């Protein structure tokens with residue numbers, strides 16, 4: 795079983811940070827991806843990354859790599875934003891493509907439920923969107939938003955190692971359940 799983890803954006807992506815500039819979204823995404831990798835590897839799952847700590851990997855390069863490697867699923871990890879200033883939008887949401895496969899919907903639902911129950915954050919539901927990482931990949935693919943950088947409380951959570959590990963455990967648990975269901 796081969797899983798591709800995609801930490802959204804990159805170390806130099808402009809914008810994509812908390813309103814006070816304390817945290818770049820990529821820091822969160824990449825830290826969670828690392829923890830997920832550790833969890834999955836312990837269960838014998840082969841994990842690959844489509845992102846790079848040193849540079850911003852273009853979306854096309856990420857989806858091309860996933861298709862070329864023939865991974866079984868791609869999970870793109872993000873932190874959300876509503877506008878660029880502090881506001882009350884909050885919670886967790888997971889996206890599939892607008893015309894998702896059944897396996898994508900199952901994976902998204904498992905991740906969404908697992909994340910909400912482990913973190914206790916509110917659920918905004920499983921949604922559909924025309925995002926490149928879920929559109930241009932040939933395998934089940936989902937994009938998860940683990941909380942809002944523009945919400946003062948969630949921004950604090952997103953910066954904590956404890957919350958990042960919690961998110962990672964939830965995502966890894968969901969992927970392992972999905973793998974089991976597929977067998």
Ligand SMILES: [Zn+2]
Nearest residue numbers: 802819872873
């Ligand atoms: Zn993002």
